[in-house]
Amino acid sequence: MIAFMKLLARNRLALAGGIVLSLVVLVALLVPVLPLKPPDVTNTAERFHRPFTEGHLLGTDHLGRDLLSRLLWGTRLSLAVGTAAAVIAAVIGSAVGIVAGYFGGRTDNVIMRGVDMLMAFPYILLALAIVAALGTGLLNALIAVAAVNIPFFARNIRGVTVGIAHKEFVDAARLAGMGHARILLQEILPNVVPVIVIAMSTTIGWMILETAGLSFLGLGSQPPQADLGSMLGEARSALITSPHTSVVPGLMIFIIVMSINLLGDGVRDALDPRLRSGALTRPQPATTVQRAFAPEGPGRGTLDVRDLETQFHVGPRIYRAVNEVSLQVAPGECLGIIGESGCGKSVTALSIMGLVSSPPGVITGGAVFHDGQDLIGAPYDTLRRLRGDKVAYIFQDPLATLHPLTRIGEQLAEAIRVHHAVPKAELRRRAIELLKDVRIPNAEARVDNFPHELSGGMRQRVGIAMALANEPELIIADEPTTALDVTVQAQILSLLDDLRRDRGLAILFITHDFGVVAQLCDRVAVMYAGRVVEEGPTGDILERPAHPYTKRLMACVPELGGGRRDLAAIPGLPPAVDQLPMGCAFAPRCDKAAKACTAPVDLTRSDKRSVRCLFPEDAIERHSA
């Protein structure tokens, strides 16, 4: 609760709203003891005084009554009526909701049907019908407003109650022979009260406005008594000649509603943890780059990643997801990156084209050379032109990565259209051709399907087809087979392998599965805690792993199609990347760890292989890098 109040106070707007509202409420409470003129005494000689006249701070109205006095009394009345309506609606609505939610079944059905019917009305029609039946007057307006808002509470509270009614402590109470009434009052009610209070705090401003509205229409408070709404309503006839009589009550309603809204927004934000963590921040079109250092070009091969550093800046914490990673991919070569989830392999892949979500992602160092050009820090437009044209991505889980509301044909066509001006009919033909290339049967019909109408394997083929659309030089595949079952996985892999050989594609393949690496990759880089710990030709590493971590990893996933298996055979967990140790990050889990391992460990290179370990399993020919 205290933490909650602190959060609320940190929100300056909510604080301002709270202060203004408290002031208004305080004044409204003090009205009877304030030295005000009587609000209802008319004096026709003093009509329509402007504000700031002697004796009338806010002037007088059409009957010569003191506006300040009427305003404060009216505020008091409006607040009281609105609050009363909110309380009544909350009590009755919650009772209905609790009963429906607790008993469920038939009772629930009947009640909720009724609630739905009430919600089918535009709210004011219902209120007007009630006032028409009961007659005009403030009390009847109050009843009408309360009644109209009952369904809102009933529905919300029912939802919460349903969740509680099946918890163990309720079952226990029932088994202990407690009656329904006692269970409702002692077990259920205390748990829903906070929800009721929150729902009330968000609707009370609304109810004040609604009762004022009915009074404005002449259906609520009747003269000489006046709430803010009827003050405004009465002033309307003199709007043009004496606007101040309208402005005064109107502004007051505005101030009250606004302060309640500000406070309500603050409450909501403080309660919604997603907003706090900044998760709802919109990712920028390209990852933010704040490079401390930038290696010189021009780089070799299709892709040359040098000393790449990508971090996540969340509040005061810095997560070093990718640390001095260097990789090279030659034309037509397939390089695998392997590691446990969270080792930084996906972030490395996404950094290449600036696709790491930013915020919180920041590329803090290194370079990525493609065709002699450094992509890190390249202008957005340069990146955009390369994305999908020269360098294409295939992602995991195509149900989430394809647009759910767009036909796959259109999505394929768009991939081409954004880079090349191609007539529409031609686009469709190319889309069908692409589907055939990835061996989707009946492509002419499939092209008009939506993603949810395809199987997982089909969707992944569409993902691959999309990557092939512009015949790129390099495809970056981020665990494209992880979500699929074993046979489909094997099919997709052989498809990728064929495409690569036919078209001379270079592939950067991210996976956690050594079986996949063995089937597809020429070389492989093993990542751990954001660093490359071992790299070399696939065959060599499979035969003679040098790093203790690689050896363990291979022991865990012995064959193709292991699927997503947890690495239980390696005791312990990878270190959190915001608290990386100075020395070897694997040391806490390593059998061979020695004192020397707590100092920084460099990458040791031989001709074709490199390893980051002081005591490798199988010594590669060393000379320090």
Place this chain on the structure above:
Amino acid sequence: MGGYILKRLVSAVPVILGITVIVFLIMAMIPGDPATAILGSYATPENVEKLNRDLGLDKPLVQRYFIWLGNMLTGDFGRSFSLNRPVLDEVAERFNATLILAGTAFVLCAFLGILAGVISAARQYGWADKGITFVVLIGISVPSFFLGMMMILLFAVNLRWLPVSGMFAIYGGGDLPDLLRHLVMPAGALAVVATGVIARLSRSAMLEVLRQDFIRTARAKGVPERGVIWRHALKAAMVSIIPVLGIQAGFVLSGAVYIEIVFQWPGVGRMLVDAILKRDILLVQGGVVFVAACYVMFNILVDVAQSLLDPRIKT
């Protein structure tokens, strides 16, 4: 598609029946003798007795309901005694005016609200976002009837740009430009709150969508940022915006009552308020049922729009 529309239409029948039951029950709450209450000062013993017979007030409640329902189904909503004409004629005529007002306001608030929400999300934390958020906060807090009055003061009285009130000029009016001139302020005032609500919701729906994986796919394909926002993200965000449009349509229709009073717009809201003040119960009853039924039908349109957008909805 046709099947889906039919299914929705069929499902609207019990809702509309429910509405008639609710209205009927509310009217049955009238304290004392309804005929006297309805006729009030017009009451002569003969009139009271005639009305009692007309309404079947001597019969039991359930029977009375079915008589009333049966009459309505044949288009007989009763007779307004304060206006001395059939309720349905009056309501239909007035509803036309309301439809012009509320319809314009609805189009305005949907268009402006979504526009503001998308821009706000695309420029999150930028000056445009801050500006829009601030204006929206004021917009959803100002009572529409007060806003309407202030607009009259500014644009009609001080600047003399627009007519003060009414739907047509009394002399020489009646054409479309005249209607539009009269429509600007009331439709604008009516749209403000809903625009704010829709803008807020669109902003958060967009922010929600922009974090999703298929947006990253669009960027990886090289779709320009404008296309990412307006095609990919907005299309997906519409799935959560459309239902809110349906709800806001109800609020626009409700707000029209105040706006019609402020601007003396000859719509169904002003008719209802007048009828209540004159205790013309049959007119109130008929008006409420008619408008509520129209709103239910409108919501079917909303559902159909939703199913056109989202193929995952079973049709």
